[in-house]
Each structure stands twice: as C-alpha cells, then as structure tokens.
Amino acid sequence: MGSKGQSQVVESVLLVMITVALWTIVWVWFYPSYTGMVQGLSRQLSYYEFSLKENLVIEYVNYSGSVLNVYITNTGDVEFYIGSIYVNDTLVWSGSEKIKVDEFKRMNISPYTLDGKVLRIKICSLRGNCWEVIERVQP
Amino acid sequence: MFNRKGQATAVGGVFFVLLMVTLIGLFLYQLDYEHRYVVQSLEAIEKRKKIYNEDLAISEKYTITRSYSASDVSAEVIVINGTLVSGSNSSLIDKGNNFIIIDSVAVVNLTVPGGSTVVTDEFVRNGEFNEGFKYWNLKNGVLGRWIIDVYPSNNNASVYYIRSLPSKMEDKARLSQDISVDVSPLYAELSFKYRITWDWPWWFSPKGFIEVWLLNQTSSTRIFGPRELSSSWTSPTISDLKISRGKYTLEFRVYVRNPSRWFLIRNCKIWIDKVSLVIRYQEDLEGYSSVIYGIKTELNLNLPECYNFSYKLLTKTSRSLIFEVYTFDFKNNIWKLESKFITPSDDWFNLTLSSPRIIIYSESQYSFEISFDYLYVETVELNPSEFILYIKNTGNVEADIVACWVKNETMKAIRYEIKQTLLPGDILEVDIPITLTRGSTYKIRVITRNQVFRFNFTP
Numbered sequence: 094m095g096s097k098g099q100s101q102v103v104e105s106v107l108l109v110m111i112t113v114a115l116w117t118i119v120w121v122w123f124y125p126s127y128t129g130m131v132q133g134l135s136r137q138l139s140y141y142e143f144s145l146k147e148n149l150v151i152e153y154v155n156y157s158g159s160v161l162n163v164y165i166t167n168t169g170d171v172e173f174y175i176g177s178i179y180v181n182d183t184l185v186w187s188g189s190e191k192i193k194v195d196e197f198k199r200m201n202i203s204p205y206t207l208d209g210k211v212l213r214i215k216i217c218s219l220r221g222n223c224w225e226v227i228e229r230v231q232p
Numbered sequence: 233m234f235n236r237k238g239q240a241t242a243v244g245g246v247f248f249v250l251l252m253v254t255l256i257g258l259f260l261y262q263l264d265y266e267h268r269y270v271v272q273s274l275e276a277i278e279k280r281k282k283i284y285n286e287d288l289a290i291s292e293k294y295t296i297t298r299s300y301s302a303s304d305v306s307a308e309v310i311v312i313n314g315t316l317v318s319g320s321n322s323s324l325i326d327k328g329n330n331f332i333i334i335d336s337v338a339v340v341n342l343t344v345p346g347g348s349t350v351v352t353d354e355f356v357r358n359g360e361f362n363e364g365f366k367y368w369n370l371k372n373g374v375l376g377r378w379i380i381d382v383y384p385s386n387n388n389a390s391v392y393y394i395r396s397l398p399s400k401m402e403d404k405a406r407l408s409q410d411i412s413v414d415v416s417p418l419y420a421e422l423s424f425k426y427r428i429t430w431d432w433p434w435w436f437s438p439k440g441f442i443e444v445w446l447l448n449q450t451s452s453t454r455i456f457g458p459r460e461l462s463s464s465w466t467s468p469t470i471s472d473l474k475i476s477r478g479k480y481t482l483e484f485r486v487y488v489r490n491p492s493r494w495f496l497i498r499n500c501k502i503w504i505d506k507v508s509l510v511i512r513y514q515e516d517l518e519g520y521s522s523v524i525y526g527i528k529t530e531l532n533l534n535l536p537e538c539y540n541f542s543y544k545l546l547t548k549t550s551r552s553l554i555f556e557v558y559t560f561d562f563k564n565n566i567w568k569l570e571s572k573f574i575t576p577s578d579d580w581f582n583l584t585l586s587s588p589r590i591i592i593y594s595e596s597q598y599s600f601e602i603s604f605d606y607l608y609v610e611t612v613e614l615n616p617s618e619f620i621l622y623i624k625n626t627g628n629v630e631a632d633i634v635a636c637w638v639k640n641e642t643m644k645a646i647r648y649e650i651k652q653t654l655l656p657g658d659i660l661e662v663d664i665p666i667t668l669t670r671g672s673t674y675k676i677r678v679i680t681r682n683q684v685f686r687f688n689f690t691p
Contacts, residue, residue, distance in 0.1 A: 145276035168681040
C-alpha cells in the first residue's frame with residue numbers, strides 16, 4: 094500500500110471513532126431522561142395495580158357518646174391507607190390510617206354531633222378509591 | 233478506499249441504527265406497560281363483577297325441642313264423673329305399671345213411662361185377590377164355581393162363574409174368610425165392590441143378589457144386603473160395624489136366577505173385589521228404662537313457656553267407646569270439642585293432644601273402665617343459650633363470608649368473625665352464643681368481601 098491508502102484508513106477509523114464519541118455524548122445526555130421515564134411508568138403501573146386491588150367493606154356504623162364509630166374491614170388484596178371520611182358529603186376525618194389486608198378496624202369520629210338518623214358515609218383511601226354506605230344510625 | 237460522500241453515509245447509517253434501536257426499545261416497553269395495565273384492570277373488573285352475582289339466603293333457628301315427664305309439668309288428673317279405682321297423678325310417670333284406672337258411673341238414668349196410641353189396621357188378607365183365593369174359603373153352588381178373573385186395568389177379582397144358567401134355574405154360592413180380631417176395636421168399616429155380567433142373551437138380565445154376613449161362634453149377623461146385582465160396579469161401605477175382640481168369619485153370599493122361561497143364560501159372572509175390613513183400635517205401649525254409664529276426666533298440665541307443644545297420653549278403655557276430647561278455650565272460657573273417635577277394645581292407644589287443659593268424656597250403655605298409663609310431653613322452646621344462623625350461598629359465584637353482626641334494641645352490636653368461603657349452594661351454620669329475648673327483634677348483618685346482607689327476626 095502507498096501513503097495515500099494509509100491516510101484514508103486512518104481517516105475512516107477516526108471518523109467512526111468521532112461518530113461513536115458523539116453518540117456517546119448524546120446517549121449520556123438522553124439516558125437519564127429515558128431511565129426516569131421508564132421508572133415513572135413503572136411507578137404509575139404499580140400505583141394502578143395497587144389501586145385496583147383495594148377493597149373495603151363498611152360493616153357497621155353506630156353512634157355512642159358523641160362518637161361516630163365506623164367499623165371497616167379491608168377485603169382487598171393490598172394494604173392501604175384511609176385518607177378521609179365523609180358523612181353526608183362533609184369531611185369529618187382526614188389523615189393517614191393504615192389498614193392491613195383482612196384487618197378489621199374501628200374508625201372513631203369524635204366529636205360528632207348526630208344531625209340525622211340516616212347518614213351517607215364515604216371512606217376514601219389515599220390512592221383515591223372511595224366506598225360509600227347509607228346507614229340508619231341511632232344514638 | 234472511501235470518498236467523502238461514502239464516509240458521511242456510513243456515519244448517518246450508524247446514527248440511524250442506534251436511534252431505531254432506542255425507539256423500538258421504548259415502543260416495546262410502552263406496549264408491555266399497556267398490556268399489564270389492561271390485564272390488571274380486567275382482573276379487577278372480574279372481581280368487582282362478583283358483587284352483582286353474589287347472593288345469600290339467611291335464616292335462623294332459635295328453638296329447641298325438649299321432653300318432659302308428667303311430674304315435670306305437674307300433670308293432674310281430676311275425675312269429674314267416675315270412680316277412681318287405682319292410681320294417682322304420679323302413676324303417669326311410671327310407664328307400664330301403676331295405672332290410673334277409672335270406673336264409669338251412671339250419668340243418665342232414663343225411664344220412659346208406657347202409653348197408648350190409636351192404630352188402624354187392615355184385617356182382611358188378600359182382599360184384592362192378587363194371590364188367588366189364598367186365605368179365602370169357597371163354597372160353590374150346583375151350577376157354577378169360584379174362579380179368579382181379570383177386568384180392565386189388570387185387576388184380579390173373585391168371580392162366581394156359571395157357564396150356562398138354564399131357564400127358571402137358580403144357584404147360590406159363598407165366599408168367606410176367617411178373621412181374628414185380637415184387639416179391642418174402636419171403629420170398624422167394611423168396603424168391597426161387586427157386579428154381575430153375562431154374555432147372552434142381551435135383551436133380559438139374570439136376577440141376582442148379594443149379602444154379607446159376619447159370623448162368630450155365638451151369632452150370625454147380616455151386615456149388608458140383600459142387594460140386587462147390577463152390571464155396573466157397586467162399591468158399598470159399611471161403617472161403624474159392631475165388632476169386638478174375637479174370631480169371625482166374613483162371608484159373601486151370592487144368589488142368581490134365570491127369570492126366563494125360554495132362554496138359558498150364557499157365561500154368567502158375579503164379581504167381588506177390593507174387600508177391606510179396616511179396624512181402628514187402641515194399642516198400649518210399654519214403658520222403657522235405660523241407664524247410660526259415663527266417665528268425665530280432666531287433665532291439667534303446667535307447661536313451661538314454649539312456642540309449641542304436644543303430649544301423648546297412653547290410654548286404654550275396657551271396651552270400644554266413642555271418645556270425646558274437649559280442650560279449654562282460655563279466650564272464651566269454654567270447652568271446645570277437639571276430637572271424637574272410636575277407641576279399640578281393651579288395647580293401649582296414644583291420645584295425642586296439644587292443649588294444657590283437656591276433658592276426656594265417654595259414655596256407653598254398659599259400664600266400662602278407662603286406664604291411663606304414661607304421659608310424654610314434648611315442647612318447642614326458645615334456646616336459652618344460643619341460636620343458629622344459616623347462611624346459604626344462593627348466588628352463582630363463591631362467597632367469602634367475613635363476619636356477622638348481631639344486635640337488638642337493647643343489646644350492643646356484637647361481631648362474630650367467620651372468614652369462610654361458601655361455594656354456590658353451600659350452607660354455613662354459625663352458632664351465635666347469645667341469650668335471646670322473646671319478642672325482641674334481632675338485626676343480623678352478614679358481611680362478605682363485597683357487600684353487607686341484612687336479616688331480621690323476632691323470636
């Protein structure tokens with residue numbers, strides 16, 4: 094081979110190396126965004142999965158000594174957090190009360206003034222699921 | 233080796249390949265994500281669907297059956313009519329021994345005095361000659377003889393028949409029946425009918441007479457006639473006959489003569505029919521006396537508070553009787569007939585009853601005995617310690633029973649953890665260990681994984 098041929102090979106190798114180097118720069122810039130997006134999608138998917146597996150039964154409601162007791166059982170497949178309780182569309186309790194799978198729990202709403210015999214009680218989880226029951230509650 | 237244009241193409245190709253690999257990777261990941269999300273959603277929907285197909289039938293049993301002996305219920309036998317031969321209330325406990333035996337007493341002593349009545353009887357037998365000349369005595373004349381003949385309407389009659397009655401000739405005959413009057417007549421009446429017929433000649437008639445005599449051993453009395461016979465029926469009635477108790481002969485005497493000097497008479501017939509002797513007399517009736525024996529016994533039980541009860545009283549009667557059982561109607565304060573039946577003779581039978589106060593009554597023309605052996609009482613009472621809740625899965629999917637709640641007006645709600653799965657058609661029995669109060673309404677809730685089922689009952 095002559096010197097012209099050698100310089101062309103070197104030129105080509107340099108060009109490929111420059112291309113890979115440029116792509117590496119592009120990838121280093123893109124990869125964190127890509128990974129973040131994938132992780133976000135995974136989290137969203139998990140959230141949906143858990144949300145769909147939530148279920149709650151409001152077993153019984155009674156009123157005693159200015160306390161409204163709401164008896165609930167987590168009949169879903171995942172544990173979750175009670176985020177809020179509404180009575181007749183009025184927020185009467187909010188917080189974060191964990192309830193395990195198959196756990197029976199009494200939620201106390203105190204103080205509560207009974208202003209009607211028929212109450213519409215709605216319990217919402219932090220994942221946004223809500224369960225509602227209409228009860229005739231007597232002191 | 234490469235020119236400038238070729239180099240640029242190679243670099244662009246490498247960029248394109250790398251870019252496509254990245255995009256395809258992202259696409260596949262998104263596809264997988266969507267797939268998993270849809271699958272999860274469908275699973276959740278499938279689970280929620282159960283709520284619409286889940287159904288339970290809830291029922292309860294709060295009673296128990298208990299048995300008692302006679303002493304447990306203070307059974308008391310009171311003999312109202314009858315004589316206690318042996319036994320006492322305690323005998324009802326002892327099966328097979330030591331019976332209560334009650335003998336009957338006269339409950340009705342009936343005496344009907346004798347009297348008299350007026351009776352009317354027929355004393356002539358075969359007065360219409362339907363049986364020929366049975367009971368009748370015949371005495372023929374010289375020319376004729378007694379026969380049975382038929383006239384229109386198919387009626388039989390006795391006929392004195394002379395085939396040929398020569399000129400200026402006469403004949404006579406008798407027809408009689410012995411009558412025994414064994415009563416003292418108040419009134420007697422004789423009736424009959426008669427006529428005479430002949431075939432030839434048509435231009436003159438034979439001369440005939442009829443007489444009726446009543447004969448007895450001492451006297452002969454003509455009670456009718458002589459009367460001339462005619463060709464049409466004559467029906468005389470002899471009322472108020474003088475007749476007394478005794479034996480008589482009722483006799484018909486007929487006479488016939490041919491008045492012609494020149495002609496004989498053909499087929500001459502003297503008809504007698506419908507002979508009747510009606511006697512009215514007084515008949516004495518005998519007095520009548522009868523005794524009716526009976527037993528009337530009351531049985532009282534002191535039963536505990538219960539929903540229902542029945543008892544069996546092992547009983548025997550010395551003869552087959554019509555047995556009447558009355559129960560006391562506490563509301564109206566009266567005894568009502570509960571049942572009436574015929575008992576076997578001298579054999580044990582069970583008297584099954586469901587009233588705490590009964591009367592047993594029976595009567596007969598003959599004296600009899602009633603024996604009571606053993607009293608067995610069965611009650612249906614409120615279960616004092618628990619009740620059973622029956623949960624039946626009437627839906628078409630399995631039902632996960634989580635718990636149930638029980639409460640009434642006074643009792644705080646109590647929760648019973650169950651945690652059982654029922655397949656369609658399965659029944660779950662849950663013993664609820666609480667003491668129920670009669671008349672109180674109990675509210676039951678059965679909690680499944682998806683919903684709450686409600687049920688009320690009042691024991």
